[in-house]
Amino acid sequence: VTATIGLIGGMGPAASVDLYREVTEATPADLDQDHLRLLIDSNPAVPNRQDAILRGGPSPAPLLVASAQGLERMGADFLVMACNTAHAWEDEIRAAVAIPFMSMITTTVERATAVAPAASRVGVLATDGCLAANLYQSALKAVGLEAVLPDGAGQARLMAAIAAIKGRGSSHGHVDLAGLADELVSAGAEVLIAGCTEVPLLLHDRDTSVPLVNSTRALALAAVAQALGP
Amino acid sequence: VTATIGLIGGMGPAASVDLYREVTEATPADLDQDHLRLLIDSNPAVPNRQDAILRGGPSPAPLLVASAQGLERMGADFLVMACNTAHAWEDEIRAAVAIPFMSMITTTVERATAVAPAASRVGVLATDGCLAANLYQSALKAVGLEAVLPDGAGQARLMAAIAAIKGRGSSHGHVDLAGLADELVSAGAEVLIAGCTEVPLLLHDRDTSVPLVNSTRALALAAVAQALGP
Numbered sequence: 001v002t003a004t005i006g007l008i009g010g011m012g013p014a015a016s017v018d019l020y021r022e023v024t025e026a027t028p029a030d031l032d033q034d035h036l037r038l039l040i041d042s043n044p045a046v047p048n049r050q051d052a053i054l055r056g057g058p059s060p061a062p063l064l065v066a067s068a069q070g071l072e073r074m075g076a077d078f079l080v081m082a083c084n085t086a087h088a089w090e091d092e093i094r095a096a097v098a099i100p101f102m103s104m105i106t107t108t109v110e111r112a113t114a115v116a117p118a119a120s121r122v123g124v125l126a127t128d129g130c131l132a133a134n135l136y137q138s139a140l141k142a143v144g145l146e147a148v149l150p151d152g153a154g155q156a157r158l159m160a161a162i163a164a165i166k167g168r169g170s171s172h173g174h175v176d177l178a179g180l181a182d183e184l185v186s187a188g189a190e191v192l193i194a195g196c197t198e199v200p201l202l203l204h205d206r207d208t209s210v211p212l213v214n215s216t217r218a219l220a221l222a223a224v225a226q227a228l229g230p
Numbered sequence: 231v232t233a234t235i236g237l238i239g240g241m242g243p244a245a246s247v248d249l250y251r252e253v254t255e256a257t258p259a260d261l262d263q264d265h266l267r268l269l270i271d272s273n274p275a276v277p278n279r280q281d282a283i284l285r286g287g288p289s290p291a292p293l294l295v296a297s298a299q300g301l302e303r304m305g306a307d308f309l310v311m312a313c314n315t316a317h318a319w320e321d322e323i324r325a326a327v328a329i330p331f332m333s334m335i336t337t338t339v340e341r342a343t344a345v346a347p348a349a350s351r352v353g354v355l356a357t358d359g360c361l362a363a364n365l366y367q368s369a370l371k372a373v374g375l376e377a378v379l380p381d382g383a384g385q386a387r388l389m390a391a392i393a394a395i396k397g398r399g400s401s402h403g404h405v406d407l408a409g410l411a412d413e414l415v416s417a418g419a420e421v422l423i424a425g426c427t428e429v430p431l432l433l434h435d436r437d438t439s440v441p442l443v444n445s446t447r448a449l450a451l452a453a454v455a456q457a458l459g460p
Contacts, residue, residue: 012262013254017247020272024243032242032396035274041304042250044265070304074271166262 002036003227006076006099008067010042011049011083012166015197015216019082022220027228036227039076041067049085053129061089065096072097080104080223084126084195084215088133102226104219108193109139111218115211116191123148123189123210125158125180125199136195148189154180162198178207185210232266233457236306236329238297240272241279241313242396245427245446249312252450257458266457269306271297279315283359291319295326302327310334310453314356314425314445318363332456334449338423339369341448345441346421353378353419353440355388355410355429366425378419384410392428408437415440 005023009016020038029035043063051057064086068079078100081087087105094101112122124136124147131137137147150158161177181192181203191211194200200214235253239246250268259265273293281287294316298309308330311317317335324331342352354366354377361367367377380388391407411422411433421441424430430444 010262010265010267013250013257013265013268017251017254020243020250020270021247024247027243029396031278032240032274032276033278035240035243035272037240037275038243038270038272040250040268040270040272042265042268042270044262045267046262048261048263074300074304166259 002229003077004037004039004075005223005227006068006071006074006079007038007040008064008071008079008081008086008093009040010044011046011086012198013042013044014165014201016040016042016082018197018201019080019216019220022217023224026217026220026224036224039071039074041071043067046086049083049088050127050129053085053088053132059089060086061092064089064093068093068097068101072099078102078226080219082197082216082219084135084197085130085133087135088129102219102223104215105135105139107222108195108213108215108218109136109143109145111221112191112193112213113143113145115213119145119190121146121148121188121190123181123184123187123192124195125150125177125184125192125203126195127162128155128159130195131155136193148184148187150180150184154183161202162196165198165201177203181208181212232459233307234267234269234305235453235457236298236301236304236309237268237270238294238301238309238311238316238323239270240274241276241316242428243272243274244395244431246270246272246312248427248431249310249446249450252447253454256447256450256454266454269301269304271301273297276316279313279318280357280359283315283318283362289319290316291322294319294323298323298327298331302329308332308456310449312427312446312449314365314427315360315363317365318359332449332453334445335365335369337452338425338443338445338448339366339373339375341451342421342423342443343373343375345443349375349420351376351378351418351420353411353414353417353422354425355380355407355414355422355433356425357392358385358389360425361385366423378414378417380410380414384413391432392426395428395431407433411438411442
């Protein structure tokens, strides 16, 4: 019997669509019935994570906890969340449910060490709030790796690109994240982490000269492996 | 206040990913918080609809009803279902919940009459089970339209194409549904209905010489309009 994945989503919805698609494509299946069950709460009303971390805005925790508990009641066996920055409230979610929570931050760092075992410097493309919450820097430091971050101008370009895709869900081809990736490589990054779920909608493996670890795909692969079981 | 959409999905998951994406792209939004809430039960364990209708296999009704009731309990204001053929059990779903169920069959036929008001003959690309259950033929007849169906060989090609995409979620480019669409036009169809949620993953507007009504998109547009309210 396979496990049911509970997905806390909607931050934004296009990123959750992408995670749902990645889970579907990562599942070995010939028939509908070979696929995994997912329960998804796509709740875009969760307060802005940037505002909460950087500017004292309302906390996302109550709605994240409500999603987690609703998914648990509906039958989820474990939880994932399609937003890196929202992992700043991971402890509150874990404390509110009896089922396990699989961290996108942890699974992404594990994948980075797997695809680039000799690397010591890891470029991180993540939101201002995600960086302020120290999520990737601390997870990398815990395994002896150093985070390489964009400079101020680069980080501002990244935030503008992420904001653009949170609207209608497409980038309209106006964003150059490949150039930003190049800058991180020039600054010493030997592998890159797409550490915001909107980034893989804009930047692909083919755009970078070093391996690119897609946090959405890393979580999808780990969740599928967990759900399929031994 | 907008309404929450409950999505009975997983039949197959790639089609539900497509409906979730269509809803996201159809929603006028600049920010995450402008998007609609969706609750999704992607349950691929629902028994095969073809087997149930054509070969006396186990009924999908109990799991469809369980999904509908679970989504209602979790807070859905109305329900949609990402599988045309499963609408053969629409009455059982409606009877089991207190919230409205929006029919993909009805919304698709409404869209066909809107995009081709002068048409009298409508080509239907749907599964064997969907045709045997008379879902599109009766909905078209109710508004004075005649269904044009593929011949036996064409219908077999369609079923093979649908089966291929139910695995990993991609068609690998080996399927010629454009040729089948042409055959329906030659047989008199003035507008075409992609009346299986896998078909829009394989056949696009640009592939057909008459208007193509995508059942997934028709349902997404109607659901977004309903959820946004007046």
